[in-house]
Amino acid sequence: MKKLRVLEQPCCAPGAPPLPRKSAEAIAERFKALADPARVSIVNRIAGQGEVCTCQLTGPIGLSQPTVSHHLRVLKEAGLIEVARRRGTWTFYRLVPSAMEQLAFAIGGSLEPGGVLVTDEPAAAV
Amino acid sequence: MKKLRVLEQPCCAPGAPPLPRKSAEAIAERFKALADPARVSIVNRIAGQGEVCTCQLTGPIGLSQPTVSHHLRVLKEAGLIEVARRRGTWTFYRLVPSAMEQLAFAIGGSLEPGGVLVTDEPAAAV
DNA sequence: CTGTTACATTGATAAACGTCAATGAAGAAG
DNA sequence: CTTCTTCATTGACGTTTATCAATGTAACAG
Numbered sequence: 001m002k003k004l005r006v007l008e009q010p011c012c013a014p015g016a017p018p019l020p021r022k023s024a025e026a027i028a029e030r031f032k033a034l035a036d037p038a039r040v041s042i043v044n045r046i047a048g049q050g051e052v053c054t055c056q057l058t059g060p061i062g063l064s065q066p067t068v069s070h071h072l073r074v075l076k077e078a079g080l081i082e083v084a085r086r087r088g089t090w091t092f093y094r095l096v097p098s099a100m101e102q103l104a105f106a107i108g109g110s111l112e113p114g115g116v117l118v119t120d121e122p123a124a125a126v
Numbered sequence: 127m128k129k130l131r132v133l134e135q136p137c138c139a140p141g142a143p144p145l146p147r148k149s150a151e152a153i154a155e156r157f158k159a160l161a162d163p164a165r166v167s168i169v170n171r172i173a174g175q176g177e178v179c180t181c182q183l184t185g186p187i188g189l190s191q192p193t194v195s196h197h198l199r200v201l202k203e204a205g206l207i208e209v210a211r212r213r214g215t216w217t218f219y220r221l222v223p224s225a226m227e228q229l230a231f232a233i234g235g236s237l238e239p240g241g242v243l244v245t246d247e248p249a250a251a252v
Numbered sequence: 253c254t255g256t257t258a259c260a261t262t263g264a265t266a267a268a269c270g271t272c273a274a275t276g277a278a279g280a281a282g
Numbered sequence: 283c284t285t286c287t288t289c290a291t292t293g294a295c296g297t298t299t300a301t302c303a304a305t306g307t308a309a310c311a312g
Contacts, residue, residue: 011166011169011170011173012166012169012170012173012221012226013173014173014174014176014221015173015174016170016173016174017174018170018171018174018186019166019167019170021163021167024163024164024166024167024170025163027160027163027166028160028161028162028163028165028166031157031158031160031161031166032157032161032162034153034154034157034161034233035154035157035158035160035161036154036158036299036300037147037150037151037153037154038150038300039154040137040138040145040150040153040154040157041145041147041150043137043138044137044138044142044144044145044150045144047136047137047138047139047140047141047142047234048140048141048142048143048144050140053258053259054258054259054260055257055258055259060144063300063301063302064301064302064303065258065259065260065302066259066260066261066262066301066302066303066304067300067301067302068259069259069260069261070260070261070300070301071300072259072260073260073261086309088257088258088309088310089256089257089258089259089308089309089310090257090258090259091258091259091260095138095140100138100233100234103233104230104233104234107160107226107229107230107233108173108226108230162269162270164270179288179289180288180289180290181287181288181289189270189271189272190271190272190273191272191288191289191290192271192272192273192274192289192290192291192292193270193271193272194289195289195290195291196270196271196290196291197270198289198290199290199291212279214278214279214280214287214288215278215279215280215287215288215289216287216288216289217288217289217290253312254311254312255310255311255312256309256310256311256312257308257309257310257311258307258308258309258310259306259307259308259309260305260306260307260308261304261305261306261307262303262304262305262306263302263303263304263305264301264302264303264304265300265301265302266299266300266301267298267299267300267301268297268298268299268300269296269297269298269299270295270296270297270298271294271295271296271297272293272294272295273292273293273294274291274292274293274294275290275291275292275293276289276290276291276292277288277289277290277291278287278288278289278290279286279287279288279289280285280286280287280288281284281285281286281287282283282284282285282286
C-alpha cells in the first residue's frame, strides 16, 4: 500500500486547515500540468484508450511531434502519466490513477467509480 | 437536475470520449487558476474560513497587497471564487462550490461530502 | 551497412505570467 | 472638509512557458 506523499487532507474543502507553503507548491505543480489545453487533450486521449503512443496524439491534437513530446514530458514529470511499455520504436503511455485521485482529492472530491453526476443541486441528496 | 455547462463527462476517466478543443480550453482555464501556489493557498484559506477579506490573506501568504488582489482577480474570473459581501472598505470572498465540483468531476472524481477519503492509508479524521 | 520510422532533445523566439512600487477609487472617522 | 483604511488598477520588470525547426537517438527492415 503506497502512501500519499503530498496531501493528507483536501486543500479546498470547507473547514480545511491552513496549508503549508510546501504543500501548496506541490499541489500547484500538479495542477500546472493540467493547465494547458494540449495536455488536457492528451490526458483525455490516454484516458479514453488506456494506452497511447506519441504518434497517435500529434494528429488529433494538431501539434508538432516535438511539442507533443514536450507535453508528454511535462505530464510524466508531474507524475500524471507513465510509460506503459515500449514496442519497437513505439512508446506507449498510460495514466497514473493514484495521481488523478490525488488531484480530485485536493479539490475536496473523491474518485467514485459509480459515477455520481455533479449537478447544481444540493449535494447532500447524493 | 441541472446539467454542467462545460463538462458532460469526465475528461480524464477511463473510456472517456475525445474532448472537443473548446472543452479542453475551458478545462485548462480552470486548472490554470489553481496552477499557482499563492492561489492554492488563497483558496485553501477561503475554504477553511468560509469568508475571507483581502487583508486577511496578505500576511499569511506573504505577498504584497496588489499581488494578492491580482490572484483574487484571476480566481474570480475563473469562477472559482466570488464576492460574498462588502462591509465598509472590506471585501469578503467565498468559494463557488459548483466550480470546485466541476474541477473534481473533470478529473473523474466527484464531490462526496460524506467523505470517502482517497488514500491508501486508513483515513485519518477529516 | 543503408535507409526508415518513432521518439527525445536542443536552441531560438514570442507570448504569458508573477511580482511589486506607485497610483487611483471608495468608504469610514474625525 | 481632511485623513486614514481597504482594495483595485496600472506600469514595469524578470521569469517562465509554448511552440516549432533542426538535430540526435534508438529500433527496426532491407
